[in-house]
Amino acid sequence: MDKYRRDDSPSGLSDIVERDGLLGTGITTRHIEAFGRKVTSTAGHLMGPSGDPATNPHYHNAMADIHRELRRPSTQRKVFALTQTTPTDLVRSKLSTSEIQSRALSSIPDDLLANIPDDSSSYSLFQGFQATQDDQEYRKSHRRGRSKGKKLLKDSEGQATPSASGDVRKERDLLNRRMELMGVRKNMCSSEILDVDNKIANLHRMRQIVLDRLAGLEMEEAELEHEITELDNKLEDLEEEEATQNQAAATPGPSGTNEESVGSEDPAMDASFMSESIYQKLPSPRSLKHRSIRKRSMPVLHEHFAPGSEIKQMQAHNDVVTAIDFDYPFGTMVTAALDDTVRVWDLNVGRCSGFLEGHNASVRCLQVEDSIVATGSMDASVRLWDLSRARSTHNDNRLNKRAGDDSIADNTAAHSTSLEDCFVFSLDAHVGEVTALHFKGNTLISGSADKTLRQWDLATGRCVQTLDVLWAAAQASSLGSDSEWRPTGRIPDASADFVGAVQCFDAALACGTADGMVRLWDLRSGQVHRSLVGHTGPVSCLQFDDVHLVTGSLDRSVRIWDLRMGSIYDAYGYDKPINSMMFDTKRIVAAAGENVVKVYDKADSHHWDCGAGVGADESAPSPAVVERVRLKDGFLIEGRRDGVVAAWTC
Structure with a gap:
């Protein structure tokens, strides 16, 4: 019991350590003191002054051993291998596999760990x-x-044997x-x-x-x-101003100018002007200068959406949309409606940029080509606009007042644009409302309720020739090369336009009229080159390329003609009349009096619907009927009876 007796005195503790060792390990205080003296002596020799090798030989011996070891080839190879080792290899050499996996998982973000699929297999x-x-x-x-x-x-x-x-x-x-x-x-x-x-x-x-x-x-x-x-x-503009100033500086003013002669007018000149044609009295138009507004790279976002996906929808007007067109996907769109307004839109943000003001009645047809816009109105005039002349302005309260609707005002309020300088000139020669137009280059063709087609030169703003449709039909009937004008023996449809659609290219002109005929004109001679007979109702829309011509009619059919043969290539029908139609390389879209756009795939002859009416809830209000459609590069825009305009992928 004396061995385990408690003794807190220093002499008692030293006795226990001396007798039993430190914590029973056998190390006594004499061992600890000897180890301390050795460490102190070694550190003192190594860290002491190294000036005299005689007084400090340990440092020089240690350095000599290190240099001798470094000169060995095996040591040098190990050092070179260490320098070429990546930090990842160093970590792997020090850590176990489980620890590396644990650290890797702890460093991965939670959003990446959430995407790791669960292993549902019970087998390895x-x-x-x-x-x-x-x-x-x-x-x-x-x-x-x-x-x-x-x-x-x-x-x-047969027999039961153990082997069997x-x-x-x-x-x-x-x-x-x-x-x-x-x-x-x-x-x-x-x-x-x-x-x-x-x-x-x-x-x-x-x-x-x-x-x-x-x-x-x-x-x-x-x-x-x-x-x-x-x-x-x-x-x-700056270059033009500099050129004008240089020209003015280079040209000296006339000396001794007679002010009376300058202010006087020549009666002979005035008489000769009055004797000119009515088309010579048109005001001198400003030139259609195509400024640098062409898109440098076309949008491709809509190409990656599933067909029939809605891109954008906006309340563009307060009444029926009568005409709509745009230049390229997510570009500039121009819309017209029976509310007597023509609006310019930025499709990229779905915002109205301003109004094209000047017509005295609703616009029935329009076309957008680059920065040039042509609008045909019920006031019997065609107006040309150059959107590159638009100037960006601050908010205009007039736009909000003109909108008349909260949703339209919201789209028009911010970042408006002044379009007052966009007007180029007006083409006034028709005596009836303009119902169809198309321009290519400097040639514009307009069709009117006065039963005439007029060819305009956009470089001068003058009418080049007038084509009388009834006279051409009578001439063709007398020659036996065309069927006579046939109103089908019933009361004419008041909603049908006499000239439903036109399209021109160089000297070729295609025209669809209310008698169901599609006439192909030669603008060089002003004569009908060929007539396509097949529709039983007024032709409301048409479009052609280098091989086919596609027409839509109020007889509820869409017909595809082969221009090389002059015969029907394909045809299909719908339940209601065709009001608008357009095609691109893959599809034909049509507005057929329903709340959806009718789509026809030309490759596999597949029909499908696109629009807000697809899968609409019967309990909810039905979308309005689609009146106008436009399609370019798979980008579809529809205009409805309630003034809504929507963009879809097609």
């Missing part, structure tokens, strides 16, 4: 591989032993084993299908992220394009 990869290999080996052995197994079954039916029963039992065990392997493989297939579904879901999420990124890039691209256009136009 090695088990699946083993099942596949065993099944392949069984198939090979089973082919060889199939005849033998059948023979064993026949033999076992053993073979049958072995065959049964093999089949059972194959059944088990089938279960493993089925489970693995199911797990693989779930993995593929998870990958597809992750890819859809990634696709949406990239689509949002693409949309942002195109928005930024449009802003940069707008800024570059403004700078280019400003530079052109």
